[in-house]
Amino acid sequence: ARAEAAGAAPVTTATYIPKSYDDLYPGIQTFMDTLAARSGGRMQSDMFDSGALLGAEQLLPGLLLGVADVMFQTSSYVSSSYPILGALELPFGAEDYAKQRRAADPDGPLYALINEQLAAQNARLLGGMPCTFEYLWTVNRPIREPADARGLRIRVAGEIEGETVKALGGAPVFMGSSEVFEALERGTIDGLMSYLGTVVSRDLQEIIRYGTKAHVGAYTVDAYCRADWYEAQPPELRAALDEAGRALYQEGTEVMVGVHEGDYLKAVLDGGVELVEPTGAELEAFRAAVRPVYGRWEHLIGDQAVSERAVALIDEA
Amino acid sequence: MLSTARQAVLACTRAMVVVAMVAVGVMMLTITYDVAMRYLFLAPTDWAYPLNSTGVLVATMLAVPHLYATGHHISMDLLYRALPAGARKVADVVTTVATAFLGLVLTVTAFRSMTVAWVGGLTGAGTFNIPLWVIDAVLVVSGVFLVLAALLFPATGQPADTPAAVPGDVDARAEAQGVA
Amino acid sequence: MIADGLVVTLAVALLLVLIALRSPIFVALGVAGVAGLLGLGGFTAVELVPLALVSQLQEYALVAAPLYILLGEALAVSGLGRDLFGAAHRWFNRVPGGLGASAVGASTVFGAMSGVSISSVAVIGRMAVPEMLERGYRPGFASGAVAASGALAMLIPPSLMFILYSSITGESVADLFAGGLLPGLLLAAMMIIYVVVRAKVAPENAPVDPDRFTWGERFAAIGRISPALLLILLVLGSIYTGVATPTEAAAVGALAAFVVTGAIYHKLGWANLRRIFVSTAQVTAAVLAIVGAAFVFTQMLVLARVPDAFTEFIVGLDVPPVVVMIGIMLVLVVLGCLVDAASLLLVVTPILVPAIEELGYDPLWFGVLLVVNLEIAVITPPVGLNLYTMKSVVPELDLADIFRGIAPYVAIEMLLLAIMIAFPQLATFLPELLG
Ligand code: NA
Numbered sequence: 001a002r003a004e005a006a007g008a009a010p011v012t013t014a015t016y017i018p019k020s021y022d023d024l025y026p027g028i029q030t031f032m033d034t035l036a037a038r039s040g041g042r043m044q045s046d047m048f049d050s051g052a053l054l055g056a057e058q059l060l061p062g063l064l065l066g067v068a069d070v071m072f073q074t075s076s077y078v079s080s081s082y083p084i085l086g087a088l089e090l091p092f093g094a095e096d097y098a099k100q101r102r103a104a105d106p107d108g109p110l111y112a113l114i115n116e117q118l119a120a121q122n123a124r125l126l127g128g129m130p131c132t133f134e135y136l137w138t139v140n141r142p143i144r145e146p147a148d149a150r151g152l153r154i155r156v157a158g159e160i161e162g163e164t165v166k167a168l169g170g171a172p173v174f175m176g177s178s179e180v181f182e183a184l185e186r187g188t189i190d191g192l193m194s195y196l197g198t199v200v201s202r203d204l205q206e207i208i209r210y211g212t213k214a215h216v217g218a219y220t221v222d223a224y225c226r227a228d229w230y231e232a233q234p235p236e237l238r239a240a241l242d243e244a245g246r247a248l249y250q251e252g253t254e255v256m257v258g259v260h261e262g263d264y265l266k267a268v269l270d271g272g273v274e275l276v277e278p279t280g281a282e283l284e285a286f287r288a289a290v291r292p293v294y295g296r297w298e299h300l301i302g303d304q305a306v307s308e309r310a311v312a313l314i315d316e317a
Numbered sequence: 318m319l320s321t322a323r324q325a326v327l328a329c330t331r332a333m334v335v336v337a338m339v340a341v342g343v344m345m346l347t348i349t350y351d352v353a354m355r356y357l358f359l360a361p362t363d364w365a366y367p368l369n370s371t372g373v374l375v376a377t378m379l380a381v382p383h384l385y386a387t388g389h390h391i392s393m394d395l396l397y398r399a400l401p402a403g404a405r406k407v408a409d410v411v412t413t414v415a416t417a418f419l420g421l422v423l424t425v426t427a428f429r430s431m432t433v434a435w436v437g438g439l440t441g442a443g444t445f446n447i448p449l450w451v452i453d454a455v456l457v458v459s460g461v462f463l464v465l466a467a468l469l470f471p472a473t474g475q476p477a478d479t480p481a482a483v484p485g486d487v488d489a490r491a492e493a494q495g496v497a
Numbered sequence: 498m499i500a501d502g503l504v505v506t507l508a509v510a511l512l513l514v515l516i517a518l519r520s521p522i523f524v525a526l527g528v529a530g531v532a533g534l535l536g537l538g539g540f541t542a543v544e545l546v547p548l549a550l551v552s553q554l555q556e557y558a559l560v561a562a563p564l565y566i567l568l569g570e571a572l573a574v575s576g577l578g579r580d581l582f583g584a585a586h587r588w589f590n591r592v593p594g595g596l597g598a599s600a601v602g603a604s605t606v607f608g609a610m611s612g613v614s615i616s617s618v619a620v621i622g623r624m625a626v627p628e629m630l631e632r633g634y635r636p637g638f639a640s641g642a643v644a645a646s647g648a649l650a651m652l653i654p655p656s657l658m659f660i661l662y663s664s665i666t667g668e669s670v671a672d673l674f675a676g677g678l679l680p681g682l683l684l685a686a687m688m689i690i691y692v693v694v695r696a697k698v699a700p701e702n703a704p705v706d707p708d709r710f711t712w713g714e715r716f717a718a719i720g721r722i723s724p725a726l727l728l729i730l731l732v733l734g735s736i737y738t739g740v741a742t743p744t745e746a747a748a749v750g751a752l753a754a755f756v757v758t759g760a761i762y763h764k765l766g767w768a769n770l771r772r773i774f775v776s777t778a779q780v781t782a783a784v785l786a787i788v789g790a791a792f793v794f795t796q797m798l799v800l801a802r803v804p805d806a807f808t809e810f811i812v813g814l815d816v817p818p819v820v821v822m823i824g825i826m827l828v829l830v831v832l833g834c835l836v837d838a839a840s841l842l843l844v845v846t847p848i849l850v851p852a853i854e855e856l857g858y859d860p861l862w863f864g865v866l867l868v869v870n871l872e873i874a875v876i877t878p879p880v881g882l883n884l885y886t887m888k889s890v891v892p893e894l895d896l897a898d899i900f901r902g903i904a905p906y907v908a909i910e911m912l913l914l915a916i917m918i919a920f921p922q923l924a925t926f927l928p929e930l931l932g
């Protein structure tokens with residue numbers, strides 16, 4: 001109703017992410033601000049955050065049904081439906097975070113490939129924030145080598161993570177992030193796989209004792225719209241949407257990395273969490289152990305040319 | 318003719334309730350199994366969680382039309398009891414129309430949602446994925462039978478001193494209308 | 498904005514009209530929600546209907562709901578209600594108003610085995626009220642004790658209402674179960690004190706009980722209910738000690754209830770097995786249909802930004818938070834007269850919780866406070882489910898007598914609300930101790 005006064009229909013945007021997530025929400029805000037500015041005020045966002053309108057599981061169906069025009073979503077929730085997104089989630093996919101970040105450039109060739117794939121399902125990525133890598137976090141004992149993970153019940157959020165935990169000999173457990181603290185406390189689970197943001201936003205450092213600092217997974221937090229909705233916009237508004245996606249990728253990621261490497265890492269270390277960093281032979285053992293995940297992912301994609309190309313594009317980024 | 322249609326619909330809705338009852342029993346057994354696997358063998362299943370949260374939805378939606386046809390939904394009749402007979406008839410028509418309308422909206426929107434989920438290849442997130450169209454299909458079935466139940470088992474004024482149905486008292490309204 | 502406000506007002510009016518015309522509550526909520534969505538956003542907004550249903554009914558916290566209903570039904574067919582009332586009668590027979598006190602006591606224990614207040618009224622009321630009437634109790638005095646104490650099942654864990662509150666707010670079910678225990682027991686004690694004092698002061702309400710029992714009979718009665726008592730202590734104990742989640746405890750407990758009913762009470766024939774599952778499916782679907790439809794209605798409120806506007810309004814008020822809280826409680830008591838307990842909880846929670854959190858209140862404490870409000874809602878006319886359940890299980894009662902007899906309990910429960918606002922520890926102490 002607000003934007004109608006300005007003479008244009010508002011863009012209904014939705015996310016499950018609450019405003020209080022100070023690593024992720026600034027990027028989302030930047031997207032909305034950039035969109036409004038670049039469209040000359042024609043695309044004002046009418047935002048429903050914290051899952052108020054659409055919860056994490058309903059975002060994608062809601063977007064496709066037209067309840068929302070733009071959504072911000074973590075890839076792990078949707079990569080079972082859109083396996084191509086798994087490219088940036090694979091364990092040890094990019095050697096380092098800098099490369100992962102370059103690969104996720106909305107103007108880069110990987111994004112073009114992703115959008116080519118998503119078009120068949122009427123979805124489009126506008127841009128996103130590649131999150132800092134996921135580590136393994138445990139309560140009772142550190143995971144220094146793959147064998148340490150055997151028999152552990154590890155909470156995961158998505159399919160690729162689940163396959164990784166299985167490949168390491170653990171049992172993946174799916175539950176909402178609001179239940180994780182209690183589950184760790186009660187011993188329903190032994191640990192979780194997540195990035196720093198989940199740990200700090202749920203105060204898990206109070207109960208976690210060990211973190212394994214290895215690139216066992218990753219996800220991205222992206223802005224999506226429907227492909228046909230995007231195509232229906234006049235060129236200048238499409239440009240505004242693209243520019244907003246770029247702002248999310250560049251400025252949003254910058255803020256997130258700063259928060260993670262600064263406050264969040266400090267909070268975790270201050271909480272008494274011991275970080276173990278596998279190197280040399282241990283690291284190679286992890287890499288070897290998770291190989292089956294790649295096969296599983298290629299099977300989900302169903303087109304070897306596509307999966308190989310995606311892996312190559314990350315490698316060359 | 319009407320009676321045959323009622324019996325056919327009632328047979329379907331009753332079968333749906335049986336599925337709902339089985340679903341609750343299966344929930345009890347699979348969660349117990351998962352607990353045993355989790356605590357005794359450190360190997361929880363990856364299917365118990367998504368299967369059982371879907372189980373609640375399925376058990377609820379499948380039972381809704383039969384509960385309507387047999388007059389077991391929660392409703393409030395204080396004002397209704399005080400109304401004159403003519404006004405009660407109007408109230409009953411309003412309820413019938415409202416229920417049929419809700420069933421229709423559910424059928425149409427769930428069908429749309431099912432189509433989008435099918436075309437878009439949407440599934441839940443995890444290593445055990447239920448395709449989203451399956452869940453929408455349950456809503457479509459529930460919606461269709463709610464419309465049928467509303468039209469074939471219209472709300473009727475019960476005599477004021479007949480006790481309302483209590484748990485365990487199946488098929489009360491359908492019985493009053495000469496079927497079941 | 499004004500247009501949105503008008504749509505919401507009309508939708509709320511439609512909701513109340515449909516409820517008054519005896520439409521099923523889930524139909525009233527669903528139709529009012531759809532009408533509001535149509536007014537706010539046209540056909541696109543109505544696409545929210547399946548999304549809302551799926552999102553709310555697939556909430557994992559709700560998995561515990563049918564399982565606790567199943568547990569309660571599986572125990573109930575063993576004749577547990579009669580045994581509980583019999584045992585309480587053997588222990589309370591010498592106090593004034595002994596049968597009334599027994600009914601409250603039996604409801605309290607039954608409340609620990611059932612999560613649903615109407616089951617409690619039906620099971621205890623069907624036995625206790627005719628017995629009291631036969632002994633010359635005033636109808637209102639007899640029915641009031643049962644209709645009010647039946648609601649203890651919502652406050653004393655396990656409780657369907659806490660599960661619903663958790664499914665909306667994400668508060669831990671285990672913490673809510675712990676939070677409800679002390680207020681539930683206190684409320685039970687207050688009700689028993691009222692019955693005893695009233696019977697003493699005005700004996701025409703409850704003639705003196707001529708029955709005498711030996712201590713042997715008393716302990717034998719306890720022995721008869723002890724398997725069920727032990728089961729429920731294990732279920733709640735496993736939750737409080739953190740051995741099991743509330744859902745796990747419900748599933749294993751339900752299975753164990755079948756074993757107790759079958760192996761110890763020998764009441765698990767085909768007929769009872771059918772009754773257990775039919776009842777469970779009915780109660781589950783009747784309540785959860787309201788849960789799903791209420792979510793359609795509240796998503797309409799979200800689309801109109803009602804929760805945001807309410808929070809802004811509350812935070813902008815220039816009065817101490819406790820005054821706001823008392824105001825909220827009074828509004829809830831009035832709303833509780835007009836809508837049923839589940840709808841009240843489901844509709845107001847998403848509106849109130851962000852606002853009270855903004856004021857600095859604990860959502861766990863507020864959840865328990867809200868359920869005390871529901872205790873009032875289910876016994877206040879015109880819309881008070883326990884009153885009609887009472888009438889339906891003992892049809893010879895006059896509704897006017899039932900209404901008269903319930904009034905003192907409304908006052909008792911409002912007193913409990915005041916105590917809980919003054920001493921929040923009553924609800925937060927146990928969860929903190931156990932957490
Ligand atoms: Na209870």
Ligand code: NA
Nearest residue numbers: 833834874880
């Ligand atoms: Na009421």
